[in-house]
Amino acid sequence: MSERTGEPAIRAKGVRVSRGGREVLHGLDLEVAAGSVIGLMGPSGCGKTTLMRSIVGVQRIDSGELTVLGRSPSDPAVRHEIGYVTQAVSVYGDLSVRANAAYFAALQGSSRADADEAIATVGLADLADRPVDRLSGGQASRASLACALVGLPRLLVLDEPTVGLDPVTREDIWTHLRSLAEQGVTLLVSSHVMDEAARCDSVLLMREGDLLAHLTPAELLERAGTTNAEDAFLTLIREGGER
Amino acid sequence: MSPRIYLATTGRILAQLRADHRTVALIVAVPALLLTLLYFVFNDEQRFSPIALIMLGILPMLVMFLVTSVAMLRERTSGTLERLLTTPLHRADLVVGYATAFAVAALVQGLVLVSVAHWGLGVETAGPLPWVLLVAVVGSVVGVATGLLASAFAxxxxxxxxxxxxxxxxxxxxxxxLAPRESMPELLQRVSDVLPMTYAVKGLQAVGSQGDPTGDVLRNVAILALFAVGALALAALSMPRQTR
Incomplete structure (x- = not known):
């Protein structure tokens, strides 16, 4: 059923989520097409991470309907088809890049060869035997990303994968992400670096737990009447605040 | 549970342990060193021997509790637990993987400790020595299981x-x-009845005093195993797949 063509990778209808007694997402509606790169943008604390955690099935939803690859996010079958990279580097720092990737490969039923391929994809083949603790910040982020790629996921959810990285590493990571999308993987990438919006097929703009807009980067600039993604974002966020 | 995931998890935790030489050295050497210190404190093999036997139940459980609760807490706070829960891993794969990996460490620790106690410090038992090892190792697995559970509260x-x-x-x-259980107030005796270390000590004392302690050892080991399974089940439940 999840193989149906044209079915959105993610569909939300009136999704409400509370954390610690406070409502964080106020009835979100969205649809994300399969095989595209979707940017999730918005100021800190607007609910990006909560939405991502809901999609990967670790956040309880109060009400509404959320479908991921045609299933409920809490369906165990979904866990074979998604990769999740948290904001902090969540791999085992005391183990080598290869040991980390091989472990996550084993969890997904993939081989060591798949693990080595994922390491090569993120450009860490030369450092594969080094413990993650002894890598630079950017390299460690890429190691974390490699661990999400080993299972050949159909949906990859990345929480600020480029935060704090130098421009060269950022460029590398975006090149990898784009090549994954070309292979049919759906990518949901959060960021608050607005110029990264231009690299996405479409952008979800969030503010204080609501979805302000879902548009292409070109539409974003057009609607705000500017050529600068940063300005466009500020304009739309302020408009959203006045409504 | 899946055998593949369970074995991969056990292997991963053992690899992490192996990478941390200092922790391995502390796990293996500290109980034996403390026991040796106690030997000189008593300065009397007759008085030392029964205390040493009890220590073989206490020290491994204590060390393993501490090591595991911190290891599991690292898993919770570093984000790796949340990430693991987005994969096909079942919570039971994780807690049983931890129990197995640290049981291997406990076995090495127990071998060193029992050898030092018997051949180094002259601790004699009426029953066979392997029973001492069995009780000490199962006792430390209880330490592992309760350590995993305790990490949920920190x-x-x-x-x-x-x-x-x-x-x-x-x-x-x-x-x-410190005092014989029989001389404690009734209430404390009842409390003592529901604490796992009591059964580790009972099992070890049975090996110490009986030529054929098989029945008593197996009964106490079975009770310890039940404590371990119960604590592991609670530990698995203490890591909900979905947070509120």
């Missing part, structure tokens, strides 16, 4: 370390080391 490593006196302290006081 948010930081500072807190996790403080759970050691809370979880282990009363067990040491009530297990029969």
């Amino acid at each position: 948010r930081t490593e500072f807190q996790a370390v403080q759970f050691m006196p809370l979880f282990i302290g009363p067990q040491i006081f009530l297990c029969g080391l």
Whole structure:
């Protein structure tokens, strides 16, 4: 059923989520097409991470309907088809890049060869035997990303994968992400670096737990009447605040 | 549970342990060193021997509780637990993987400790020595299981370390080391009945005093195993797949 063509990778209808007694997402509606790169943008604390955690099935939803690859996010079958990279580097720092990737490969039923391929994809083949603790910040982020790629996921959810990285590493990571999308993987990438919006097929703009807009980067600039993604974002966020 | 995921998880935890030489050295050497210190404190093999036997139940459980509660807390706070829960891993794969990996460490620790006690410090038992090892290792698996559970109640490593006196302290006081259980107030005897260390000590004392302690050892080991399984089940439940 999840193989149906044209079915959105993610569909939300009136999704409400509370954390610690406070409502964080106020009835979100969205649809994300399969095989595209979707940017999730918005100021800190607007609910990006909560939405991502809901999609990967670790956040309880109060009400509404959320479908991921045609299933409920809490369906165990979904866990074979998604990769999740948290904001902090969540791999085992005391183990080598290869040991980390091989472990996550084993969890997904993939081989060591798949693990080595994922390491090569993120450009860490030369450092594969080094413990993650002894890598630079950017390299460690890429190691974390490699661990999400080993299972050949159909949906990859990345929480600020480029935060704090130098421009060269950022460029590398975006090149990898784009090549994954070309292979049919759906990518949901959060960021608050607005110029990264231009690299996405479409952008979800969030503010204080609501979805302000879902548009292409070109539409974003057009609607705000500017050529600068940063300005466009500020304009739309302020408009959203006045409504 | 899936055998593939369980074995991969056990292997991953053992690899992490192996990478940390200092922790391995502390796990293996500290109980034996403490026992040796106690030998010289008593300065009398007759008085030392029964205490040493009880120590073989206490020290491994204590060390393993501490090591596991911090290891599991790291898993919770580093984000790796949340990430693992987005994969096909079942919570039981994880807790049983931890129990297995640390049981291997406990076995090495137990071999060293029992060897030092018997051949180095002259601790004699009426029953066969392998029974001592069995009780000590199963006791330390209870330490592992309760350590995994305790980590659920701690948010930081500072807190996790403080759970050691809370979880282990009363067990040491009530297990029969400091005063015989029979001389304690009725209430404390009942409390002692529901603490796992009591059964580790009972099992070890049976090996110490009986030529053929098989029945008593197996009964106490079975009770310890039940404590371990119960604590592992609770530990698995303490990591909900979905947070509120």
